Amino acid sequence: MNDTDARIAFIGGGNMASAIIGGLVRQGLPPAQVAVVEPFAEARTRLKQQFGVDAQDQAGPALADADLVVWAVKPQTFKEAAAQARPHVQQALHLSVAAGIRSDSIARWLGTERIVRSMPNTPALVGKGMTALYARSAATEADRQRVEQVIATTGESLWVEQEKHLDAVTALSGSGPAYVFYFLEAMTQAGAEMGLAPEQARRLAIATFAGASELARASPDPLHVLRERVTSKGGTTYAALTSLESDSVKAAFIRALHAAARRADELGDEFGR
Ligand SMILES: NC(=O)C1=CN([C@@H]2O[C@H](COP(=O)(O)OP(=O)(O)OC[C@H]3O[C@@H](n4cnc5c(N)ncnc54)[C@H](OP(=O)(O)O)[C@@H]3O)[C@@H](O)[C@H]2O)C=CC1
Numbered sequence: 001m002n003d004t005d006a007r008i009a010f011i012g013g014g015n016m017a018s019a020i021i022g023g024l025v026r027q028g029l030p031p032a033q034v035a036v037v038e039p040f041a042e043a044r045t046r047l048k049q050q051f052g053v054d055a056q057d058q059a060g061p062a063l064a065d066a067d068l069v070v071w072a073v074k075p076q077t078f079k080e081a082a083a084q085a086r087p088h089v090q091q092a093l094h095l096s097v098a099a100g101i102r103s104d105s106i107a108r109w110l111g112t113e114r115i116v117r118s119m120p121n122t123p124a125l126v127g128k129g130m131t132a133l134y135a136r137s138a139a140t141e142a143d144r145q146r147v148e149q150v151i152a153t154t155g156e157s158l159w160v161e162q163e164k165h166l167d168a169v170t171a172l173s174g175s176g177p178a179y180v181f182y183f184l185e186a187m188t189q190a191g192a193e194m195g196l197a198p199e200q201a202r203r204l205a206i207a208t209f210a211g212a213s214e215l216a217r218a219s220p221d222p223l224h225v226l227r228e229r230v231t232s233k234g235g236t237t238y239a240a241l242t243s244l245e246s247d248s249v250k251a252a253f254i255r256a257l258h259a260a261a262r263r264a265d266e267l268g269d270e271f272g273r
C-alpha cells in the first residue's frame with residue numbers, strides 16, 4: 001500500500017488500532033502518513049517502537065489532512081473522543097471499529113454522513129483478520145473501496161447490508177477469537193491432566209484448531225459431515241461428543257453468542273446517546 005497521498009488518522013491507539021496500523025505499515029504505507037491520537041503515553045511509545053508511527057496525546061490540526069479517520073476507541077469513550085476530534089476531521093471518510101455504536105450516533109456526533117462501520121477481530125494482528133463492513137448510504141463506491149483497501153492489509157472482509165447484523169458479527173467473529181482461546185485453554189488443560197507436557201498439549205490444541213479450520217475452509221462439505229468423518233462408530237470421538245451433548249455444551253455456546261449480541265445492542269443504547 002504505497003498511496004503517496006493517502007493519510008490515515010486513528011483515534012485511539014490500542015489493540016485494534018495497532019492491528020490495522022501493523023497491517024498498513026507491513027504493506028508499505030510510510031509511517032509518516034499515519035497520525036494517531038492516543039492519550040495513554042505507554043501506548044504512544046509502543047506505536048513508535050513497533051511501527052515508527054508518531055502519536056499525539058490529543059486531537060489537533062495534524063489530523064486535518066487525513067482522508068480516512070479510523071475510530072478505534074472504546075464504545076464508552078467514543079462520544080467524548082468525537083467531540084474533541086470533530087473540528088479537525090471535517091473532510092474525511094470515517095471508519096468505526098467500535099462495538100455497538102450505531103452509525104446514527106456517529107453521524108450526529110461528527111456532523112457527517114460519510115461513515116463505514118466495521119467489526120474486525122484480533123487475528124488482524126497476524127494478517128488473518130475477518131472484518132465485516134457496513135456502509136451508510138452517503139458513503140460512495142470510492143469510499144467503500146478505500147476502506148476495503150485498508151482492511152485488506154489485515155485479512156479478509158465482507159459487507160453486510162443491514163447495520164443490525166453487525167451485532168451478530170460482533171458476537172460471532174468479533175468476540176470469536178476469545179471463544180477459540182477458551183477452547184484451546186480447555187484442550188490444553190485436559191492434555192496436561194492426562195500427562196502431556198503443557199507445551200506439547202498447547203501445540204497439539206493449536207495445530208488441531210488451525211488444521212480443522214483449514215479443512216473446513218477447503219471442503220465443500222457441511223460442517224456436520226466433517227464432524228461425522230472424525231466420529232468412528234463406538235469410538236473415542238463419539239464418547240467425547242456424547243459427553244458434550246449431555247452437558248448441553250452446544251446449546252450453552254449458542255446462548256453465549258446471543259448474550260454477546262444483546263450486549264452489543266445495549267452498548268449502542270447506553271453509549272450512543
Ligand atoms: N479488542 C478486540 O478484540 C476488538 C475490539 N473492537 C473495538 O475496537 C475498539 C477499541 O478496542 P481496543 O483496541 O481493544 O481497546 P484499547 O483500550 O486497546 O484501545 C482504545 C484506546 O483508546 C484510547 N482513548 C481513550 N480516550 C481517547 C480519546 N478521547 N481519544 C483518543 N484515544 C482515546 C485509550 O486510552 P486509555 O487506555 O488511556 O483510555 C486506549 O488506548 C472498541 O470500540 C472495541 O469495541 C472491535 C473488534 C475486536
Ligand SMILES: O=C(O)[C@@H]1CCC=N1
Pocket residue numbers: 099170174175
Ligand atoms: O469485547 C468487546 O466488547 C470487543 C468487541 C469485540 C471484541 N472485543
